Amino acid sequence: MRDCIVSISQKLGLYHSLVKLLTKWENKKMAKRFLKYGLETLVQANKAFESCGAHMFFAFGTLLGAFREKNFIPYDFDLDVGILYSERPENLDEIMASYGFSKKRQFYVKETGRITEDQYEYKGVQIDVFYQFEKDENTMYSYVGRRHETKEWKEANRTDGFPCVIWEYEKSDLQEIEFRGNKFYMPVKAEQWLRTIYGEDFMTPIRDKSAANLPTSPIHYERLFRR
Numbered sequence: 001m002r003d004c005i006v007s008i009s010q011k012l013g014l015y016h017s018l019v020k021l022l023t024k025w026e027n028k029k030m031a032k033r034f035l036k037y038g039l040e041t042l043v044q045a046n047k048a049f050e051s052c053g054a055h056m057f058f059a060f061g062t063l064l065g066a067f068r069e070k071n072f073i074p075y076d077f078d079l080d081v082g083i084l085y086s087e088r089p090e091n092l093d094e095i096m097a098s099y100g101f102s103k104k105r106q107f108y109v110k111e112t113g114r115i116t117e118d119q120y121e122y123k124g125v126q127i128d129v130f131y132q133f134e135k136d137e138n139t140m141y142s143y144v145g146r147r148h149e150t151k152e153w154k155e156a157n158r159t160d161g162f163p164c165v166i167w168e169y170e171k172s173d174l175q176e177i178e179f180r181g182n183k184f185y186m187p188v189k190a191e192q193w194l195r196t197i198y199g200e201d202f203m204t205p206i207r208d209k210s211a212a213n214l215p216t217s218p219i220h221y222e223r224l225f226r227r
Contacts, residue, residue: 020099033124038072039180041122042079045129046184047101054087057132057174057185058143064226066179067176067190072166075207078126081141085131090117097122101127104167106144107224111159116143116224134171142166145224169193 004056042062049056058066060080065073089095093103101120108115118129130142146163148156172189187193194202199215 019089027077030124030126033074034077037123037125038077038079039182041125041127042081042179042184044080044101044122044129045079045096045097045120045181046182048096049083049098049099052089052092052095054083054089055174055185056081056083056129057187057188058082060128060144062065063186063190063196064194064202066177066184066186067085067194068205071180071207073205078128080128080130082130082132087131088119088131092118106225107143107226109143109222110225111222116164129192135168139168141166142223143220145226146219157225159221160190161225163219164224166220167197167217169196183196 023078026153032197038194046056049207057063058080059082061073061076061078062080063162065076096103099122101122104119104121104126106115107117112224118131120127130144132142135141143164143166146160146165148160151159169187170189170192172187172193174185175188176183177186196215
């Protein structure tokens with residue numbers, strides 16, 4: 001049924017409008033779940049990574065909220081964290097499951113098999129785990145997938161995959177912080193990271209990302225696939 005609706009909407013030129021409508025509806029449900037279980041999800045994920053010796057730290061929107069609001073961003077309803085790819089255990093799915101998480105999807109580079117992101121769900125709240133790679137002695141980077149330029153995700157996954165960008169950051173140690181009564185890690189150079197990702201005015205909340213003056217992020221030549 002879903003594939004039929006997608007096909008018809010594409011033929012009528014209404015696919016992007018349909019995506020916007022469904023996204024708005026889904027966001028309402030996500031907001032309720034996040035308000036109730038967002039912090040618990042973060043705490044459980046941290047315990048899971050600690051159990052296997054990996055250092056989980058705040059990334060992207062979760063890092064921005066912790067740095068700027070000292071809280072979650074009120075209109076961001078999933079969690080973004082990072083770990084070093086070298087610390088990712090092969091049995092991560094089993095470890096996460098033992099702490100109450102179910103696997104949603106994984107992004108990877110088809111040519112090399114390199115895993116770039118794992119997504120899990122806990123009590124309806126999604127947490128995205130972005131892997132950090134070492135470029136050189138001063139620079140770390142991570143992949144972030146984007147929607148396909150024209151194709152619905154299943155077709156994109158069957159064919160040429162998804163575009164992505166690579167964010168590069170100054171290599172940074174981690175510092176322990178208190179966030180809503182719990183201990184977590186964030187990069188010592190969090191301000192530099194946020195400036196790189198969100199621009200010089202990252203301390204000014206902007207709900208509409210299309211209106212934000214974000215730094216240019218070049219599309220990378222590698223394509224991501226999901227499973």
